Amino acid sequence: MINDIQNSLIKKESIFGPDNYKPLPVVLSKAKGVWAWDVNEKKYLDMMSGYSAVSHGHAHPELLRVFHEQSSRLSLTSRAFYTDTLGPYLETITKMSGFEMCLPMNSGAEAVETAIKSSRRWAYRTKKVKPGKAEIIVADGNFHGRTTTIISFSTDENSREDFGPHTPGFVAVKYGCSESIESAINENTAAVLIEPIQGEAGIVVPPENYLPEVRDICTKHNVLMILDEIQSGLGRTGKLFAYQHSNIQPDGLILGKALGGGFMPVSCFLSSEEVLHWMNPGSHGSTFGGNPLAAAIAKRSLELLEEDGLIENSRVMGQYFKESLLNMNSKIIKEIRGKGLWLGVEIDPELISGKDLSKMCLEHGILCKETHETTIRYAPPLVINKEELDWGLDKIKEVFDKITG
Ligand SMILES: Cc1ncc(COP(=O)(O)O)c(C=O)c1O
Structure with a gap:
């Protein structure tokens, strides 16, 4: 329940800032590990992780x-x-990822x-695309920022x-269909830029042969294959x-979110x-990019993924999470997509909207949010x-049972 303190804080956000987000009605004030607390000390399981930026857990x-x-x-x-931090960080990230530069x-x-x-510079200067003509192929349903x-x-x-006016030089084709990429390629194509799984589109997993086929097509036509793995x-x-x-x-990889360790x-x-x-x-840069604090945090965040066994835990717990949701046999669930600890549960809109389900989860102590309704x-x-996770699964089941009666 929202009380006066929460209400006044919520109001301040919308009086003094535009409503470019539509937050759920909760005011958080602290968090540790997988748990978060609101201003009234009510405890929640964070199943949102700052849109996957808090992979290491809070604090x-x-x-x-x-x-x-x-x-x-x-x-x-x-x-x-x-600085004495940037070089060691760049060395760590390139070694771990297998790319030459970062x-x-x-x-x-x-x-x-x-x-x-x-990609555009490479296209003009290495591939010799005519000045001002470079094109980048992207996918329908993309989210890149x-x-x-x-x-x-x-x-x-x-x-x-x-x-x-919008920036020209991009061609959008059907996601998950490698033929549509090949048909869109011409002598001016610099790169294909896609998400290996589309997050904001609703955790959309493409067919298994999609990425290998895109890889072959890019190699065949001398086009860079760039993957956005920010999420x-x-x-x-x-x-x-x-x-x-x-x-x-791929030929290029974009990372963000969890790189900052939350x-x-x-x-x-x-x-x-x-x-x-x-x-x-002079060609590119950022005042804050690669700053000593960011470099030190990012280096340790990367190392901890392996030291703490987070990648394996994501695989094992993700599998358990998916199976447990499926075993609920709830009429609400139409489909579960995703890999690891990244699941998109497609719900039956006849029974409840995504927005209302997120709100019910919130009331039961689960932080999560719908994407695409x-x-x-x-x-x-x-x-x-x-x-x-079992604590969370119990709460999710309670919510599902309440809806289906
Ligand atoms: C795949 C992908 N690319 C890019 C972005 C944009 O990242 P940021 O919000 O840090 O600019 C996001 C954010 O959700 C994302 O999921």
């Missing part, structure tokens, strides 16, 4: 230690100088912009409407990267030296254990 003790240590020693310098940024959208700019260029190739009208990457699907389920290697925005674009060496002084996304921190 992971080792990341908290690094945060304190690094911020009291050196937090921000700009890239005008070298260009550090802050938000996910900035890293996507970096991938677009890098909110900048003017990125929304220019969104297929969601509300994201684009009245934000034009799917870093253990979320039970592998370090979602593309590893398909045994392929503490701060950290993102990057990873690729080969052939692509990234064109990003010369009929899909509930469950994405708890990757540190979740069986006991915690």
Whole structure:
């Protein structure tokens, strides 16, 4: 129940800020591990994880230690100088991912912009595409962020409407269909930019042969295959990267969210030296990108994925989560999509709307949110254990039973 304190805090957000989000009616004030508490000390299981940015759990003790240590020693310098944290971080991330180079940024959208700019430079300077003609192929239903260029190739009208003129140079084709990519390729194509699993579209998993076929097509036509793993990457699907389920290697990879360990925005674009060496002084950058605090946090966040066994836990707990939901045999569930601890539960809209279901989950102590009205996304921190997950499953069952009677 919302009381006066919550109400006044909720009001402040909408009086002093625009309603560009529609938060659920809860005011959170602290969190630890997989749990969060509202201003009245009511406890919730976080099955949202900051849209998958809190994979390590809230206030992971080792990341908290690094945060304190690094911020009291050196937090921000700009890239005008070298630091003792950036090089070691870049070495760690490139070794772990198998890419030659990493260009550090802050938000996910900035890293996507970096991938677009890098691909275009490579197309003009290496592939010799005619000046001003480079094209990038994207997929219907994509979500890559909110900048003017990125929304220019969104297929969601509300994201684009009245934000034009839109940036040209993008072609959207059917997601999950490699033939549509091949048909759209021409001599000006610089890159194909896709999500290996579409998150915001409702955890849409493409056919198994999609990524291998796209890989072959890109190689055949000398086009860069760029994957946006801002949401799917870093253990979320039970592998370090979602593309590893398909045994392929893309030419470029975009990471964000969990790279910041739940503490701060950290993102990057990873690729080969052939692509990234064109990003010369003055061509691109960011005051905060690669800052010492971000570099220290990101390095430890990456190491902890392996040290804490988070990737394996995502695989095992994800499997258990999916099976347990299916075993509920609830009439509400039409389909469950996803991999690892990243599930999209397609619900029957005749029984309840996604919005109302999220609200009921909230009342029962579960933080989750619908995407596209009929899909509930469950994405708890990757540190979740069986006991915690069982607690959540009991609550979800209670909600489902209440709806179906
Ligand atoms: C696949 C994908 N790309 C890009 C973004 C944008 O990231 P940010 O919100 O950090 O700009 C998101 C955010 O949800 C995402 O899921």
